[in-house]
Amino acid sequence: MDILTALMDGLWVALQPANLGLAVLGVVIGLFVGAMPGLGSVNGVAILLPFTFVIQEMTGSYTAPMIFLAAIYYGAMYGGAISSITLGIPGASTAVATTFDGRPMALTGQADKALVAAAVASFAGGTISTVLFTMFAPPLASVALQFGDPEIFALMLLAFATFVGLGGDDIPKTIFSICFGLVLATVGFDIISGEPRLIFFDMVGFSDGIQFLVLAIGVYGIGEMIWTINASRSDDKMAEVTITAKRVMAAIRSFAGAWRGTAIGSFLGFFVGILPAAGATPGSLMAYGVTKMASKDPKSFGKGNIDGVAAPEAANNSASTGSMLPMMTLGIPGSPTTAVLLAGMVIWGLQPGPLLFSEQPDFVWPLIGSFYVSNVVALLVNLAFIPVFLWMLRMPFTILAPIIFVLSLVGTYAAYQDMFDVWLMVLFGAGAFFLRLLDYPLAPAVLAIVLGPIAEPKLRQSLLFSDGDISIFFTRPIAGPITITALILILLPLIKLIRDKLRARRAPAG
Amino acid sequence: MIVTKRLFCAALGAAALTAASFAAPAQAFEPNKPIDFVIMAGKGGGADKMARLMQSIIEQQDLAPRPLVPINKAGGSGAEALVHMKGAKDPNHTIMVTLNSFFTTPLRQPGLGVDIMEFAPVGRMAEDTFLLWVHKDEGVTSFDQFLETAKSRGSDWVMGGTGKNSEDNIITDFLNNNYGLDIKYIPYKGGGEVAKQLAGQQITSSVNNPSEALGFYESGDVIPLVAFTDERLPLFPDVPTLREVGGDFSYFMQRSVVGAPGMSAEAQAYYTDLFSKAYQTDQWQKYKADKSLMGDFMAGDDLKAYWMVQRDRHEAILKASGAIN
Numbered sequence: 001m002d003i004l005t006a007l008m009d010g011l012w013v014a015l016q017p018a019n020l021g022l023a024v025l026g027v028v029i030g031l032f033v034g035a036m037p038g039l040g041s042v043n044g045v046a047i048l049l050p051f052t053f054v055i056q057e058m059t060g061s062y063t064a065p066m067i068f069l070a071a072i073y074y075g076a077m078y079g080g081a082i083s084s085i086t087l088g089i090p091g092a093s094t095a096v097a098t099t100f101d102g103r104p105m106a107l108t109g110q111a112d113k114a115l116v117a118a119a120v121a122s123f124a125g126g127t128i129s130t131v132l133f134t135m136f137a138p139p140l141a142s143v144a145l146q147f148g149d150p151e152i153f154a155l156m157l158l159a160f161a162t163f164v165g166l167g168g169d170d171i172p173k174t175i176f177s178i179c180f181g182l183v184l185a186t187v188g189f190d191i192i193s194g195e196p197r198l199i200f201f202d203m204v205g206f207s208d209g210i211q212f213l214v215l216a217i218g219v220y221g222i223g224e225m226i227w228t229i230n231a232s233r234s235d236d237k238m239a240e241v242t243i244t245a246k247r248v249m250a251a252i253r254s255f256a257g258a259w260r261g262t263a264i265g266s267f268l269g270f271f272v273g274i275l276p277a278a279g280a281t282p283g284s285l286m287a288y289g290v291t292k293m294a295s296k297d298p299k300s301f302g303k304g305n306i307d308g309v310a311a312p313e314a315a316n317n318s319a320s321t322g323s324m325l326p327m328m329t330l331g332i333p334g335s336p337t338t339a340v341l342l343a344g345m346v347i348w349g350l351q352p353g354p355l356l357f358s359e360q361p362d363f364v365w366p367l368i369g370s371f372y373v374s375n376v377v378a379l380l381v382n383l384a385f386i387p388v389f390l391w392m393l394r395m396p397f398t399i400l401a402p403i404i405f406v407l408s409l410v411g412t413y414a415a416y417q418d419m420f421d422v423w424l425m426v427l428f429g430a431g432a433f434f435l436r437l438l439d440y441p442l443a444p445a446v447l448a449i450v451l452g453p454i455a456e457p458k459l460r461q462s463l464l465f466s467d468g469d470i471s472i473f474f475t476r477p478i479a480g481p482i483t484i485t486a487l488i489l490i491l492l493p494l495i496k497l498i499r500d501k502l503r504a505r506r507a508p509a510g
Numbered sequence: 511m512i513v514t515k516r517l518f519c520a521a522l523g524a525a526a527l528t529a530a531s532f533a534a535p536a537q538a539f540e541p542n543k544p545i546d547f548v549i550m551a552g553k554g555g556g557a558d559k560m561a562r563l564m565q566s567i568i569e570q571q572d573l574a575p576r577p578l579v580p581i582n583k584a585g586g587s588g589a590e591a592l593v594h595m596k597g598a599k600d601p602n603h604t605i606m607v608t609l610n611s612f613f614t615t616p617l618r619q620p621g622l623g624v625d626i627m628e629f630a631p632v633g634r635m636a637e638d639t640f641l642l643w644v645h646k647d648e649g650v651t652s653f654d655q656f657l658e659t660a661k662s663r664g665s666d667w668v669m670g671g672t673g674k675n676s677e678d679n680i681i682t683d684f685l686n687n688n689y690g691l692d693i694k695y696i697p698y699k700g701g702g703e704v705a706k707q708l709a710g711q712q713i714t715s716s717v718n719n720p721s722e723a724l725g726f727y728e729s730g731d732v733i734p735l736v737a738f739t740d741e742r743l744p745l746f747p748d749v750p751t752l753r754e755v756g757g758d759f760s761y762f763m764q765r766s767v768v769g770a771p772g773m774s775a776e777a778q779a780y781y782t783d784l785f786s787k788a789y790q791t792d793q794w795q796k797y798k799a800d801k802s803l804m805g806d807f808m809a810g811d812d813l814k815a816y817w818m819v820q821r822d823r824h825e826a827i828l829k830a831s832g833a834i835n
Contacts, residue, residue: 050569145710189586353725
């Protein structure tokens with residue numbers, strides 16, 4: 001009951017006009033930053049961090065600037081879906097999985113449904129995770145501490161397994177795609193030994209590794225654009241969407257069909273989010289994979305399944321709340337954005353860590369209250385803007401294609417401020433088109449380049465611990481079950497194949 | 511009447527402007543575009559936090575006419591940042607916040623062709639300190655007990671650190687070589703992650719900076735055994751220095767701002783002035799005290815001399831550990 005009273009007080013503070021106004025402003029800024037390809041929540045928060053001093057001076061509290069920054073974070077999670085769906089370019093790294101099904105939905109005239117599903121799922125994910133956060137923050141912090149290197153590696157293995165172990169896709173090609181992504185993920189300086197690896201032609205640009213967004217924007221921006229041009233060769237294959245209040249209402253009703261993805265995304269996203277080093281991008285990709293696996297109709301994923309939009313969107317919002325947890329209770333950022341927020345808290349003179357909840361309740365509870373408020377605000381603002389986003393879709397493709405091209409270039413440059421990455425992105429885009437002609441799935445490569453840099457050091461750190469003995473992944477109480485589940489999922493298609501062969505042999509006999 | 515007064519004011523203003531422009535040849539340089547503020551480490555680490563604090567102080571106090579734009583270049587223990595600085599197109603608008611990898615990385619990778627003495631010595635903002643930390647459930651409360659326990663456990667005693675041949679690795683090597691220990695060293699991405707690994711007892715000890723371990727120290731999860739400083743730290747008055755318990759070793763990490771090679775003398779003077787103002791602000795002084803940072807402001811030839819000493823020392827350390835020949 002203590003928690004409830006504290007939460008009520010916190011909500012009351014969060015609803016004060018100044019704080020509410022900051023939440024609205026933050027959400028709107030976040031929405032646009034998130035919708036801009038290349039710019040994500042981390043850019044928005046980092047750029048506006050110095051501005052929060054003004055807020056702090058005006059309001060005289062630490063809470064107000066933090067509410068503002070947290071609102072940008074959430075707004076960006078909502079906004080990322082917009083360009084993923086309407087343009088097919090991921091607005092932010094966290095929204096890559098949203099393009100898998102959001103884009104096909106837009107191409108078949110269901111953009112309104114996809115946008116509404118993204119908004120409502122984001123809201124559900126954000127709210128469910130905030131409730132979990134409110135009730136279990138301190139105990140969950142100690143769970144996060146139990147996750148050592150072998151546990152995180154086992155979890156990453158599980159994420160890969162969800163992509164391999166699915167029926168439908170061509171499995172050898174999926175594995176090839178994962179390996180391609182993993183190779184790209186090893187480029188750059190090795191964390192463990194400090195040695196340079198795969199620095200092609202001694203180009204300095206490779207020394208920091210191949211950034212995930214470079215591949216993602218290349219594949220989904222440039223690659224998709226060339227694909228559409230090739231497929232249509234004429235103007236405007238995009239289905240028209242008319243905007244009426246009735247259609248929006250119908251879209252909201254159709255969201256009921258996405259409950260499964262939303263639920264999986266909300267809980268899985270939160271859990272992945274609280275683990276340091278993971279963050280919202282792996283969370284949304286994993287949620288997509290698991291939802292596809294749990295679906296009755298996995299084959300429709302990638303072709304415009306509403307669950308495929310809801311799951312990653314619920315997950316990235318849920319994970320962004322989740323990643324606040326290790327930041328506040330352990331002082332460890334769970335995502336790049338929380339790293340900047342953490343810097344902000346330090347600058348304001350707060351000491352994030354195990355004692356924050358007991359020593360700074362005046363800071364913590366209004367902030368938690370603002371999570372609830374920001375999510376409601378973000379949902380309303382987002383729904384109100386949907387007609388504008390749909391209007392963008394009505395542009396003929398001859399106009400849209402150059403816009404996508406320019407946004408891809410600008411977005412990549414904005415993310416890393418390096419022309420090298422822009423060229424690389426264009427190269428990946430062209431390559432993606434040819435791989436797609438040959439029917440290679442590219443989502444697994446994107447997954448691999450996100451998870452590879454997390455999984456590889458964890459694998460090697462674990463093996464350093466055990467002096468090279470792989471039993472460390474099986475004997476530890478948390479890592480063991482996860483590893484075994486992952487292995488079963490990877491082997492499942494093989495077992496299925498053998499079973500089908502046996503059956504086929506028995507059938508003519510009997 | 512009004513018109514004449516206005517005219518008069520305008521004339522006065524114009525006169526003042528010309529006077530000002532004539533009177534300030536010493537401060538000839540002023541940034542005329544945003545300043546690239548390169549950070550030699552990833553987002554969220556100690557260097558990053560400090561860089562963003564400097565940026566915020568300069569912004570808040572309105573010390574510079576153009577904003578500082580932080581850019582993280584973490585690749586290869588700072589190799590990427592050093593190469594970026596070396597090739598900076600506009601050295602007068604490119605500065606960097608450095609760690610000790612400023613010394614070690616060019617030594618370990620001569621192929622980079624980086625000579626740190628070509629960098630402009632803008633200002634040393636602080637020296638960060640190191641302590642030896644263990645988890646409270648380890649039952650170790652003194653350095654002697656640590657030596658005893660670590661020795662008996664051999665390579666089951668695990669030190670977490672921030673990369674191979676990093677500051678943490680140098681201290682671990684020192685302990686292993688001088689006390690006959692066989693501590694296993696496991697590198698992680700950053701000091702924050704190391705602190706978490708220790709709090710969760712995934713590793714048995716760390717040599718975190720105070721700013722990284724402070725949260726878990728205050729909650730009582732981890733305890734400091736010894737400080738690798740010359741004098742006791744005001745924040746940890748009960749923790750002895752290594753020198754007090756018989757070791758002949760102290761180790762600091764510089765937190766300096768440097769200008770890109772080729773920066774003009776005027777620009778260097780401007781940035782030194784800028785950062786010495788930032789250094790004197792209450793916020794910076796409070797941060798220094800809160801996070802147990804040492805070291806006074808240092809710039810120009812003094813800072814270069816300090817670099818020379820540090821580079822020689824790191825060369826000796828890396829040679830002793832076999833990292834370089």
